[in-house]
Structure formats: structure tokens, C-alpha cells
Amino acid sequence: MTSVRVGICGLGTVGAGVVNLLQCNRDEILRKTGIRIDVAQIGCRRDNAECDISQVPTTRDIFDVVKNPDVDIVVELIGGTDVALELVKQALTNGKHVVTANKALIAQHGDEMFALADTFGVGLKFEASIAGGIPIVKAIREGLAGNRIERLAGIINGTSNYILTEMEASGSRTFDDVLVEAQGLGYAEADPTFDVEGIDAAHKLTLLSSIAFGVPLRFDAIYTEGISKVTSEDMRYAREFGYRIKHLGITTKSERGIELRVHPTLIEKTHLLAQVNGVMNAVLVDSDAAGQTLYYGAGAGGGPTASSVVADLIDLARDSSHGGRIPNLGFVTEALQKLPILNINETQSCFYLRLHVLDQPGVLARISSILAEHNISIESLIQKDARKALAPIAIITDDIVEQALVTAIAELEALDEVVGVVTRIRVESF
């Protein structure tokens, strides 16, 4: 019987999940592949009581694993981008396929690593690095391979989606309040910056954009905005206008170039994407033949992430002769196109605006003329409590190039009647 030998580097939650899954489902995987997937070695700083590795050779030096001639495929689960980069490069150079869940590593050093993988004729697979257990990389690289993908929008950070869902459900809780709860539940890290400021989502979107459009990885050019400034007041207005606020990664391709942006977004509340709650993830793909398809599932956790790691292992096992059957980025390397990444100011959206104004005659007229001067049409407007000394106004604008809006907002903020900053959230329709 054929077998492939796997070396696992890192034995945290995901590592233990992979070990357990390969053990528990050994027979089922054998039924599906006819191939035994054996763990030949595990490199980890310490053991993990979550899994039984008594039958597996272990080492405290993870670099032993990438040098081990008994290892065909290296699974990189140590995280970080320094040691991990060195580890993956050595593994590829030694002719070993690599499977990783490390989105930061690929977003920042992918181009270098994929080139190395090409040179040594091996695969570098990363299904587990985006959206946990959802086979989204496979759906895009293979399932939709006949399509020209036009746009992709995803809820790809469970922490942010959990916080927004709770804020929305309660109607009044603040970001800070829910964040503390999420930390208590283990849904947010002690330092939550990576998740709530959108950096994790930006890593994932960088990868998604590359496999959707066949462009090099451009984490350096992505626009990133987190959820820490979203208020329950904005959520209430959004709901009144018929929307919900979700934290989305959005990438599009047009003749002008690639849009690559992560930010809170108002989306129609009846759309399926608006119904994705809690820590769950979902990715929506607009493509020319299949139309709109959506992929939903758990975005994190040992089991779901292990599911995707093992799917990559099975793909490589079923095809161990050549890791290159499906190009790592879904497009053949020579076909990758260095398209321009649009600056966020060049992109076009509808916008939600919220501002607080002093109760003075003509204030609405002055606001609307500033918008009109910049060719910004008002789609909907809500003004309540106009007699209060400080009254809120919420506006949904028509489609406009962001630069025009930025200029208009500066002029609005300069008005004596406008107090404080103008809140601005993009609106997308799907």
C-alpha cells in the first residue's frame, strides 16, 4: 500500500487537531484515498496533552523535521514569520511539500516561497490559512477555475464578527464591553489588535485576491480598517436604512486594477452574508459563469483548521508524484499579472455618514450643498431630534470616488455647525 510520511512542526491546538484527525479518521481516509498518511515525526517545544503522540518520534528541534529523509510533507504550524520562513524555505529546498496554516507568513513572504517551491518542484499548500474549515482555496482554485472572478467579499475574522454580532444583538453594548467578554470566552486574544484592527483579515484577503485574480501577493498595498470605532449608534442607523454592519475583506478586479480593502461595511440586511453571525466565517464570490456563490463555516479552532490541513495532505498524497498539478496560487507562475493595486482614494463606494450638528437654521442646506458641490448624491437621510442642541444626522450617499468624499468630509468638518468628526462607513451591495 502506498503511504506518505508527514512531519509536523508545532503542536498547539491545530497541531494536536491534525494528529487527532489523522488518527481518528485513519480508516475513512484510507477508504477515500487508498493511501496511508503516517506521521513520521513531530517537532515541538513541548508535548500537548490534547493528543497521543506516544507512537510518534518527536524532536525539540523543529529543523530536524525538515532535514528528516523519512518526511515527504512538512506541516508548518509554529506561527510567526521569522523562524517559520526559514523552516519553510529549508523544507522546500530539501524537496519536501509544505502545508501551512500561517496566513501572515504567506501574505508577507509568499512570493519568495512560491518561487522556491517552483524551483524545487514541490507544493506549498495553505487551505488552512483562510477561513478555517471552509474549503475556499479549493473552491476558487479548482471549483470555479472556469470562471473569471470579478469580486470576492468575506467575513474572514471570527473575533470581529463575534463582536459586531453581539453589539448588534444587544442594541446598546459598546465595542470595548463586548471585546472584554470575547476575551473571557477565548474568542479574542489578550492583545486583540491583529483581529479587531483587521490585520488578520488583511493577511487572508491578500491570499484570496491572489488566487482569485492571479496576481502576486500585495500585503504592502492593502487598505486596512478595523472595527474598534464602530458604535451601536451606527448599527441602529444602519438597521433603519435596511443594512447591517459587517467587517469585510473585499477584493475586485476591473480594467483599472485591483481593489484590496478590509473595513466595516454596511450590507443589505436580507443578504445571506448579513446573516453570518458569531465567530462564523463566510466568503462570497462573484464570478462570470457561476454567478454568486457563498461558502460558510467555522473560521478557526483545532478541528476546522485541522480539516483543511488534512485536505491539503490528502491532495498531495493523491498526487504525490508532482506537487504542481494545480499551481500553488491557482495560476501558472508565468501567468501571474502585476496589476496595479488601486489606492483606497481611487476606489468607488456608496457611503454611510453620521455627523452631529448644532441646532441652527440652514445647517442641512449647508451640508447638502457641500455634498452637491462634490457631485455626491444623497440616497437617504435620517434627521431626528432636530431641536436638540446637538442633533445627529445620518446619510447614505450614492456611489462616489472615495477622494471626493474625503475632500467633502474635510469641508463638512470645517463648518462651525458640525461638531466633532464625521463618521464614514462604506456601503456595498451584493
Next chain:
Amino acid sequence: MTSVRVGICGLGTVGAGVVNLLQCNRDEILRKTGIRIDVAQIGCRRDNAECDISQVPTTRDIFDVVKNPDVDIVVELIGGTDVALELVKQALTNGKHVVTANKALIAQHGDEMFALADTFGVGLKFEASIAGGIPIVKAIREGLAGNRIERLAGIINGTSNYILTEMEASGSRTFDDVLVEAQGLGYAEADPTFDVEGIDAAHKLTLLSSIAFGVPLRFDAIYTEGISKVTSEDMRYAREFGYRIKHLGITTKSERGIELRVHPTLIEKTHLLAQVNGVMNAVLVDSDAAGQTLYYGAGAGGGPTASSVVADLIDLARDSSHGGRIPNLGFVTEALQKLPILNINETQSCFYLRLHVLDQPGVLARISSILAEHNISIESLIQKDARKALAPIAIITDDIVEQALVTAIAELEALDEVVGVVTRIRVESF
């Protein structure tokens, strides 16, 4: 440059969609695969103005295509199960891979055809036969390959989902009324039996069950119930209980065997599956590692179906040396298990019951004692207008083996106070 040569049999909506997609996206597909996919021959009874085939050799005898030595892969899009079966068998026997969108053909003759494909070492691919443009076959066979799948539930017939969605949205329209509208819009056939009586969904579920669990195709053993008896009264009660009614195909695997059933189902109205509206399709998969994942998209139409046909073509092109890298049914042939298919009476569900009773003292007591005698617990009950001569009662029961419910319903219907039949719809929680 490598190329593969495709012969297309049948040039209806899907055939034209495939021709157009291969033409329009030729460059994009080349970027993704490095392989040219050429249409070498088209066999069709008549031309189709929807596509330009002036550059392609055509024949009026589709059997020319499967004999053509210039054809590597045959795309079967003629529909039906007689000529199509003969065509596919000849193609496989001649050593050609086959791609088909024909669910009826595979559900009824798959075992024979897959055996033939094995014998001749070629692939028989059918992504397009289930859920249109959603890459659900790939998600199950590959994306979730590391998982033990436990349950699968799908909205896999767009016509039925459209009718139920419209009935629900209007609150009062009848099945017949909406059906006529659906026929006018082209969402339902002149003879709608296949769709609204669940046969089309049963074909698709048969395939899904095989690739999820690695069992032979058992269309002969599937339980099938359509939507023609669903009333807007049931929909209103369902909503009051917190549910919506969807037409689902459900298959599960347990130690007792395989459940394989297609029927209207009450599902919690907040679940994502309950939000899938109109002609859209969605498939929910419960698996041990990934947990719950859901796949959503257009279930029919030239573009979406062509997207899946071309995905299969690209898979075969990327792997033309051996069609057997991924087994046709997702499991190696020797590993297929002939598990028992449970009779519907052996399956277990919660149930929604609706009955009309005469206004007589003690009627509720008699109904509840009959249910209690069969160990059927009442979860919720709504009785309105009890003073009317004929009052409706709606009940949600606890989990119960279907046989017990069938017996209880017969006893209920025998009561003098119960008028007419007892309506019964299964309830599932996800």
C-alpha cells in the same frame, strides 16, 4: 503547449453555456492551467443560436463523438437515461473521460457506469449534476476528505424553493397559484412533476449520499415527498413556532445505516439554510472535524451549470494522465460499503402535526392521550379559535421513530372529533 480535446454531445442551454465559457475564458483558463481546452467536435440535433460553433466540426449523430479518435473527453448533455446511458458506456469503453450534468442517469445507472470507468481507467465526473454552479462535489470529495461526514441537508431543487419562498412571502398564496407563476417565469416545466414531487432532488441526494459516505447509489431506496401538499396555513403555523418550511434532501449515516429522504421540513428560521430563497440552492454538511459548513449558489441555468462542467474539464486536463487520482465517487471502489438504507418508518424526527377538530369537550385530552400512549411528547401546541365548529390545532412533537407516529396518526384520524386527515411535516434542527 499541452491541449485536451473535448467532444460535446447536446447543444441546449448548458451545451451552449459550455461552448461560450470555453471561448470567453480561453485566456483565463490558459493562465490557470497552462493547457488549451479545445472543442474538437459537437454532436447535436440542431444548432443553437446562443453560441457560435462556426469553427467547430459538428455532427448530427452524437455517437460519432464518442468514436472520434480526436476526442479525449466527452461531455454528455443530451439528458434522459436511455440514449445517454448507451452514449456514456461507449465513451468509457473507448477510453474517453466523461463529464455529465445528468443526475437521473447517474442516480439510476451510476454503479454500472462507474464500474466501466474503473475498468477502462477513465474518469466519470458529475459536478454539474448537483446544485448547478456550487462546487459541492469537490467540497465533499476533496475539501472535506479528512472528515467523517455525519449528515448532509440540501435545498437542491430551485423550482421547489422558489415556490415555497413565494408562498411564504405572500402569506396566503396557494401552491397551485405560485406554480403557474413559476411556469410563466420559466422556473418550472410545463409538467412540473419531476421538480415539485421531489424526484429531481432525490436524484441529486442519491449522488450526494454516495460521495459523503462511500456507499453505492441507491435511488431505489430513497424516500421522496414533494411540496404539492404544503399549504400557507402550515407556513403560518411554522412561523409561529419559530420555523420556516423548506424542501430538503437529507442523508445521514449512523451505526444503524443510511437515511436517505427528500421531503418538506420545518427548520429554525434563524438558521442560514432557512434564509436561502428563490431559485437558489444550498447544501449544509455536518462533519466531525470541520463542523458545519454550507455551500450556496445558483442551482441551475446555462452559466452556473457550464461553470461546473468546465471545472470538471479543467480537473481532467490538469490530470489527464490518469482520471483516477480522485475516485469518481470520492472513495476507492473496493472501499464502497453496502450499508443498509433505513426505511422511512425506522427514521427518527421531530414532527409538526396539524389537525382540525370539532368543538367538543375533552377533545384535546383524547388527542394528547393517544400521543402519550405512543410515547410522543408534545413540545409546543397552538390552539386557536377553539370555539369555532371546526378548530385547527398545530403541534410540534419531540423526537420520535416515524413508525410510532404513523400509528398514532391513524388512531387520531379514527377519532370522531378529528375531521379529515392529519397533516404531518418533519422538523429538523441543524
